Amino acid sequence: MEDDHISCGDESQSLSDEQIKDNILTMIIAGQDTTASAITWMVKYLDENQEVLEILKAEQFSLAEKSSPNSFLSLEDLNDMSYSSKVSPKLRLRYALQTRYKIKKGWNINIDARSIHLDPTVYNDPDKFIPSRFDDESKPYSFLGFGQGGRTCLGMNLARAMMLVFLHRLVTTYKWKVIDSDSSIEQWALFARLKSGCPVHVARIRDDVVRS
Numbered sequence: 081m082e083d084d085h086i087s088c089g090d091e092s093q094s095l096s097d098e099q100i101k102d103n104i105l106t107m108i109i110a111g112q113d114t115t116a117s118a119i120t121w122m123v124k125y126l127d128e129n130q131e132v133l134e135i136l137k138a139e140q141f142s143l144a145e146k147s148s149p150n151s152f153l154s155l156e157d158l159n160d161m162s163y164s165s166k167v168s169p170k171l172r173l174r175y176a177l178q179t180r181y182k183i184k185k186g187w188n189i190n191i192d193a194r195s196i197h198l199d200p201t202v203y204n205d206p207d208k209f210i211p212s213r214f215d216d217e218s219k220p221y222s223f224l225g226f227g228q229g230g231r232t233c234l235g236m237n238l239a240r241a242m243m244l245v246f247l248h249r250l251v252t253t254y255k256w257k258v259i260d261s262d263s264s265i266e267q268w269a270l271f272a273r274l275k276s277g278c279p280v281h282v283a284r285i286r287d288d289v290v291r292s
């Protein structure tokens with residue numbers, strides 16, 4: 081019988097059980113909850129900001145009309161979603177960096193990206209959902225959702241791709257209404273997550289555009 085084992089090359093390069101476990105945990109903790117939370121905020125903010133939703137719909141429908149129904153989205157399609165890729169919410173509620181404190185060896189320091197994104201000394205109308213606000217070239221590094229520098233999120237491009245595919249499917253196939261306007265945030269979550277879980281009413285708008 082032919083050997084159907086998939087070779088991983090040099091055995092000494094294989095991952096240990098411990099490393100495999102770490103990678104799985106990374107996917108679940110760093111990868112899944114973050115993306116799920118970001119998508120929840122997108123659904124909420126888009127429902128509350130119909131003018132933004134209209135611009136997004138125009139981009140997504142023009143893309144859907146250009147390609148055949150039921151075809152998969154390609155990388156080029158994702159690159160054509162320039163407005164949609166800005167619809168990335170302010171998330172990650174973490175504790176603030178207090179410069180008054182001495183930072184001891186071994187401490188973990190987290191930048192409170194959400195407070196920076198909502199800082200009125202940096203942005204006009206910080207509470208307004210303006211997806212293009214981070215385009216301002218005079219304010220480099222102002223979008224901190226994925227971190228910056230040497231430890232920038234490793235899954236950033238994967239997360240963006242997942243969010244864009246989700247947005248495309250949602251916007252071109254369904255309309256939705258958030259049915260619980262409670263905006264209170266779970267107190268002990270690592271990043272900003274709605275207590276209500278953001279329940280929505282969803283209705284199909286058209287059958288001819290179904291893509292994945």
Ligand code: HEM
Pocket residue numbers: 106107110111112114115118171172224225226227228230231232233234235236238239
């Ligand atoms: C919307 C979704 C996501 C958000 C908002 C997010 C955000 C972040 C942030 C703020 C950091 C810390 C950066 C720093 O310390 O400066 C980080 C690190 C990291 N993220 Fe994500 N992330 C997301 C999705 C993902 C996904 C899908 C994966 C993997 C499948 C992932 C894997 C990682 C890893 C491995 C690190 C550690 C990088 C390092 O320390 O070198 N993330 N992420």
